[in-house]
Amino acid sequence: MDRADDMSRRTVLAAAAAVAAVAATASSALAAGGLSGAPRAKRPVSNRFWTSHADWSAGTADGTRAVSGARPAVEIAEAAGETEYADPHTGKTATWEYARWTSPVHRPTVPATEVVASWNARTPTGTWLQVELQGTYSDKKKTPWYVLGRWTSGDDKEKDIRRTSVDDQSDGKSSIWTDTFSIDDTTTGLRLVSYRLRLTLYRKPGATATPTVWRLGAMASAVPDRFTVPASEPGLTKELTVPRYSQEIHAGQYPEYDNGGEAWCSPTSSQMIIEFWGRRPTADDLAWVDPSYADPQVCHAARYVFDYQYAGCGNWPFNAAYASTYKDMQGVVTRLASLTELESLIAAGIPAITSQSFLKEELTGAGYGTAGHLMTVIGFTSTGDVIANDPASPSNPAVRRVYKRREWENIWLRTKRYNSTGKVVSGTGGVCYLYFPVKLSAKQKAALADVGIH
Structure with a gap:
């Protein structure tokens, strides 16, 4: 299971009555519409990703350049300045030159209680990136620039920083919980009505290597406060052939990464879908893993999604970013509004990694309870039951x-939901990771577009 006993990092706060009513209507309509193409009500989730050359050109560049081609990107063109970074996880302070790209202001279709960013990038050894968010509240005041992640695809202990979230960020109205921007008290009616993202790319002074970022964006949502959701009608019978990997066979392995395999549900699920799309780490990538361990690629995934501040492998954007380090792969964190939407993705051949929490008696056949766990949905039976890896x-x-x-x-x-002591705690409200290659069929593109992913 994920290391999520402290559910404050996954707080899904209550929405105001008006927003809840709109969102509940959307959920019901989505369930009714299903795969039939019926008109859909407004979703309580709004995604915006910058991926095209026009997107990168529309932002504000300070030392960056937009790169055209088959996979448009943003990179360092020249240094905009230098800064020192004291890495709290290595104790080392180093000087880095940097360049920045800032998105245009985006106004999500739903005033948001939560925002989660995602990015897809490559960072050569000795480079890294930082993603920040600044938003405007419904009271017209602005948030500070919040750090949503400091990330590198590498793990060279001499040349790379340690991947990290940043704790203790709040302005008294909102806070950052590891990887999630959250309004502190949604019962006040306060919402985030717009935001912009700032991407800072770092490298050693005088170096020529540069991070390359192909996708940057965020999922903004205002999911209604609810203990139960409307039941949907089954609409699909299909099962995808996805590799099966157990986290439990890695118990005790590499305890420096979240105490070993018992907590590796997120990287294990990520590896299943990466391999579903035909990607795998190379033999050189896996050379560091003890050769006596089965499925060394799962150990590799755990190491390269590890968040040194959270001290766990369950950082949502870090898992999506890890997926994008494989050739022509993309990864996003989003929410789906209904099980019907998930059926539509499976119908198009796109499995999903879902986040959920439950008591043992709430999920027949699981045999465990969890405060937070990731699993891979691969299909649906003829009676509509969920097939999960x-x-x-x-x-x-x-x-x-x-x-x-x-x-x-x-x-x-x-x-x-109620936990084992009867206390009311939060659920994840439909969070999932979606991984997919650059080249997709028309059906797959349409299924992703239908849930707001472009």
């Missing part, structure tokens, strides 16, 4: 599970 299984063959539709739907989409 659940990494919290004792062996690889045991990973494939079938969970009751109504139970699974509720534990995934709700935002409130």
Whole structure:
């Protein structure tokens, strides 16, 4: 399971009554529409990603350049300045030159209670990037520039920084919980009505290497406060062939990465889908792993998604960014509004990694309870039940599970639940990771566009 006993980092706060009503209507309409193409009401989720040459050209460049071609990107053209960074996880202070790109102001279709960013990039050894958000509240005041992540695709202990989230960021109205911007008290009606993202690219002074960023964006949402969600009608019978990997067979391995495999649900799920799309780490990539360990690629994924501040492998954007380090792969963090939307993705051949929390008795056949866990949804049975590759299984063959539709739907989409002591705590409200290659079929592009991913 994910290291999520402290659910403050995954707080899904209550929406105001008006927003809840709109969102609940959207959820019901989505469930009714299904795969039939019926008109859809406004979704409580709004995605915006910058990916095209026009996107990168529209932003404000300070030392960066937009790169055209088959996969448009933004890179360092020349240094805009130099700065020192004291890495809290290595104790080293170093000088870096940097360049910045700032997005235009974006106004999401729903005034947001939460925002989660995603990025897809390559950072050669000795380079790294930082993603920040500044927003405007419904009271017209601005947030500070919040750091949403300091990230590198590498892990050279001499030349790279340590990937890290940044704690203790708040202005009294909103806070950053590891990887999530969250309004502190949504019952006041305060919302984030617009935001812009700032991307800072770093390298050693005088170096020529540069980070390359192909995708940057965010998911803004105002999911209604709810213990249960409307039941959807089954609309698909299909199962995708996705590799099965157990996190549990890695118990005790590399405890420096979140105490070992028992907590590796997120990287294990990520590796399943990366390999579904035909990508794998090379033999050289895996040379550091003990050769006696099965599925060394799971160990590799755990190391390269690890957040040194959170001290865990469950940082959502870091997992999506890891997926994008494989050739022509993309990864985003988003929310889906219904199980019907997930059916549409599976129908198009796109599996999803979903985040959920539940008591043991709430999910028949799981055999465990969890404050936060990632699993891979690969299909639906003829009766609509959910087929999941659940990494919290004792062996690889045991990973494939079938969970009751109504139970699974509720534990995934709700935002409130009771824990084992009877205390009201939060749920994830439909969070998922979607990984997919650059080249997609028309059906796959349409399915992603239907849930706001472009």
